[in-house]
Amino acid sequence: MLQLLLPDARVELHLIAHLKQRFGDQDGLARHLRDSDHVFSHFFWLASFPGGNTLDLQRKLPRLRMFPVVVFPAFHPDMIYVGDIASLRLSALVHGPLGPSHSAIALFGFLEGLSIEETLGLYDGAVFERLGYHRAWDEGTAHLLMAAREVGFGLETELTRWQRRGCFMHDSNHPKLHVLADIARRLAVEAGLGPLDLAAEDYLPDLLVEEALWPVYPAIAAHYGVKAQPLFRAKAVRGRPPRLYNLKGFVTESFARYAQVPREQLGAERITAWRADPGIRALFASARGA
Numbered sequence: 001m002l003q004l005l006l007p008d009a010r011v012e013l014h015l016i017a018h019l020k021q022r023f024g025d026q027d028g029l030a031r032h033l034r035d036s037d038h039v040f041s042h043f044f045w046l047a048s049f050p051g052g053n054t055l056d057l058q059r060k061l062p063r064l065r066m067f068p069v070v071v072f073p074a075f076h077p078d079m080i081y082v083g084d085i086a087s088l089r090l091s092a093l094v095h096g097p098l099g100p101s102h103s104a105i106a107l108f109g110f111l112e113g114l115s116i117e118e119t120l121g122l123y124d125g126a127v128f129e130r131l132g133y134h135r136a137w138d139e140g141t142a143h144l145l146m147a148a149r150e151v152g153f154g155l156e157t158e159l160t161r162w163q164r165r166g167c168f169m170h171d172s173n174h175p176k177l178h179v180l181a182d183i184a185r186r187l188a189v190e191a192g193l194g195p196l197d198l199a200a201e202d203y204l205p206d207l208l209v210e211e212a213l214w215p216v217y218p219a220i221a222a223h224y225g226v227k228a229q230p231l232f233r234a235k236a237v238r239g240r241p242p243r244l245y246n247l248k249g250f251v252t253e254s255f256a257r258y259a260q261v262p263r264e265q266l267g268a269e270r271i272t273a274w275r276a277d278p279g280i281r282a283l284f285a286s287a288r289g290a
Contacts, residue, residue, distance in 0.1 A: 001184040002040075004204055005195035009290065012036075016044045026052050028250050030060040038191050039064040061132075065191065066151040067183050073172035074140045074224070076214045077133035080104045080268045094261055097245055097253040098212040101171060104270050105131075106254045108284060110264060111275075118287045123247060125219035131281055134223055167225040170193055171214035177206035210236050237262050 003011040014022070014029075023029040029146045039061055043054045051178035058064045073079065082102050084092035093100040105127075109119030128134060141159065148155040161166040161182070168176050181200035213233040221228035232250045234243040245253065248281050258266060 001180055001200060001204070002188060002195075004200060005038055005181075005185055005188055005198075005223045006193055007196070009193070016272065026060070028055055030057060033064075035059055035061075038193070040067060040187050041065075042069045065187060067153050067187060068144070068148040068151055068155060070144065070169075070175040070179055070183075071147075071173050072140045072144055072169050072175070074137040075167045075169050075216050075220065075226070076172045077128070077136040077219070077220065078103050078105055078289060079172050079214050080107070080270050082266060082268045082271075085174060085268070094257075094265060095110055096257045097243075097250055098214070101214060103213060103250070104268070106270070106272075107258065107266060108271055108274055109251075109287075110255050110258045111263070111271065112281070112284045113273065114284060114287055116248070116255055119251055119255075120248060121287050122284065123217060123219070125223065127283065128217075128219055128223075132282065137224065153183075153186075158186075160217075167216055167221075167229070170208050170211065175209070176200045177204065181264045 002009070019029060023032060025216060033277050041054050041057065041064055043066065054066060058066065079101050080103075081100050082094040082096075083100075094102070096102050105122050106119060109122060144159065145155060158179075162179055165178070178199070178201050184200075185195050203232075210216075212235045215232055216226060216229040218228040218230060230246065232245040232247075234245070236242040
């Protein structure tokens with residue numbers, strides 16, 4: 001993105017997943033970056049890379065400018081990760097039809113012994129309201145703005161602009177290209193670099209489209225006044241068209257995957273909370289035989 005906006009600059013992109021293999025530890029990374037004119041990074045945790053987190057790296061590289069990770073679950077409030085999430089390892093997560101992302105309703109329906117048809121009846125606006133899905137907008141906004149302020153990169157203006165464009169996320173954790181472009185452009189402007197004034201999506205492909213795409217359920221779309229995206233899309237495999245699922249196909253395939261996984265591995269923070277909530281358990285129980 002920065003290379004597009006700054007065509008005369010030399011730009012290096014380093015993925016967190018590859019840092020250990022390339023630099024060994026954080027000291028090695030700091031040595032590599034110390035002669036750079038500008039260093040931009042979002043926050044990463046100690047478990048991601050030995051030697052410390054981004055704040056430790058910033059102490060070694062005072063010119064490092066942090067920017068926020070954009071997480072916004074309002075359009076996809078049913079999406080969760082399942083397994084050993086605290087390990088920050090993809091291999092420790094349970095994989096379903098869309099890889100590591102799952103429907104909380106589908107998983108809880110399976111664990112509560114509902115049939116596929118009974119579970120499908122729970123994808124309803126009234127149920128979403130009872131589950132707190134409609135609170136995800138206010139909660140997501142507050143969390144994102146707070147996280148942005150904590151790294152000195154307030155997003156109040158940008159978030160208002162993104163919201164006016166409708167759904168600006170591919171899923172809860174993956175923003176669309178124009179969001180990333182706004183952040184990159186602002187980093188360049190505030191560093192005094194004079195980026196090109198252009199719409200990045202007119203010149204670059206959105207590479208995150210190649211990842212799994214989560215739908216915007218019709219009831220969620222209607223609640224927020226955005227376009228519904230009813231199909232689940234698995235990550236594209238090179239040389240083949242991506243696999244698409246309607247809701248019934250996704251829930252059916254999810255149930256089949258869960259049946260092959262030990263129940264003790266089908267854990268998630270939200271599932272634990274729902275299991276402890278008599279009202280939510282009664283809501284799912286009411287779907288049995290409905």
